[in-house]
Amino acid sequence: MGSKFVADVGGTNIRLALVENGRISLIKKYLCNDFEHIDDAILQFQTDIDRHDFTAGCIGIACPVNGDAVKMTNHTWEFSTAELKKHLGLEHLYVINDFTAVAHSLPTLNHNQVIQIGGGSAREKGNIAVFGPGTGLGVEHLTWTPDGWHTLDGEGGHVDFAPTEDDDLIIWRYLIKRDGRASAEEVMSGRGIVNMYRAFCEDKGIQAKLLKPSEVTTAGINNTDPIARKTIDQYCKIMGSFASNLALNLCTTGGIFIGGGVTSKLQEHFLQSKFREKFEAKGEFSHYVKRIPTYLINEPDHGLVGALAYLLQQTQRMQDDE
Template sequence: MTAQSLQTPPIQTTAIASGPRLLADIGGTNARFALETAAGKIEAIEVLACAAYPTLAAALVAYLAMPAVAATGMTGIRHGAIAIANPVTGDMVRMTNHHWEFSIEALRREVNFETLVVVNDFTALARSLPQLSASQKHQVGGGVAVEGAPLGLVGAGTGLGVSGLIPGKDGWTALLSEGGHVTFAPANALEVAILQYAWKEFEHVSAERLISGVGIELIYRALAHHTDMPAEPLAAAEISRRALAGECTLCDETIEAFCCMLGTVASNLAITLGAQGGIYIGGGIVPKLGARFDRSGFRARFEAKGRFGNYLAQVPTWVITAEYPAFVGVSAILAEKLAVA
């Protein structure tokens, strides 16, 4: 990918005393890298396919050798932070949706960094939420945010990420959540049928099994089985494309079911956290659905909580439209780490 840069709000160009910092956002499909060359100035953004590299270290080293990095004129990178789609509970990290595994300390030594922070990707994304501008998010439905209230975050891509921000006297605390792996809860007879089909493949059907890229493919197969329609071996991207193009009724029904299921997960998160500050939708799938998501049953399902329907009607829901928001969050986490070092 061609190198890009972004300026995070508020605009700052103050030099960083400790030198440039490496930032990374690692998903199950793509590894995104960038350099923070000054406070709030993120440059040399490159997206590498995870499948093209045997290890994260190999991808990181390849990025550091790219012309875009050299073009910044920055050398002597000593500090870095990685947001990764995986639980981070100790030194060893084993990705859930990709084969990479590594020791944080061994990786730090391999790339000769003084500091290497590794955090869950949705923890990093959550940290970016208060800094998103109006142009970097799109509201779906009604509701008005309550200032100083908790924020919720959920996003579907290769997997299903969940996090949140809890306010405190010293600022926000990002949740280290693996909420995408909660047990899937069907909300109607059709979703019961989808769940029953999924049980043929998985003993435990988590929310992530259905609300993700591979989940779209599973929903498609389940609906084809339920309606006695032939199912083609379609990837999630093709299912979405056909749905958006109006070429396939079954594909459109698949996307509709996906959006409604996401509405259930989002509303569960809202009432669990008391997220009256709003629920944010991230991940790689929903932003690409555009107006189809707006007119889907997502928001109606979000508010369909019986006695708590009125409560949820007041909670706003936003789709994150910023291209690389996780960089903003992981930058903030690294800055805090270096400040107390």
């Protein structure tokens, strides 16, 4: 039997790992810009770990994956899955969206890889939702079927932003005036942090002096700018409302998971915020969402873990079919 690998590909980095005994090992990270094609990076990984017997792999990649042709959104790499499989000499190659990989990681994470926020308990094989505020706003659902876990793809980050209190309306009006529409992604993302900050500055009639998401989050966490502080406080509350909407959409008794770069930067502040209070503020359905747990993903390799979970599920399915 040959070796297997998994990869997590973003716009800047590609992370690869060897699969050994059902686990990931020998993780290597490379800059995408150092390689003309994705197969060059994979071949470099083989050389670096001195393993040239790969027979199968799974790649989670930051772009839509709807067929054989794959073209990255925020990088120049594009390839045919069939041609890549042939060039690498693989028997099996699976290419999935990076957030699909994140979703598949969720049922495999243990209590050391997540931080629970508030109460509730997960039901085994119950529906799961995950969202991740970062450059954009990724959303995915996961449901159990007789064939194993399946993702329910969609564009949940682009739903309408739903204000629930007066400060939300300030943000909503700012975006409506600027864009003609207020989407969840324009609030719950890196640029969303800046949008919120600018909206609150405009409402107070003052000049916005912080221009980058990192500037707003740093000033808010350090409490050196009152509007930045208000921004991150409101951001956490809005995430709570959004999370409970996902819970209601698909009865996510398996839990709601939160990842993404923005949330990781806010971790301690986020854990002490009113996120869970707003999650449970669903009026006559508060009793419904209170039973649903919410988790912050605390596993830095969850993209690779998810690609592994997908690869193992596909491998098991093939064995069952034989």
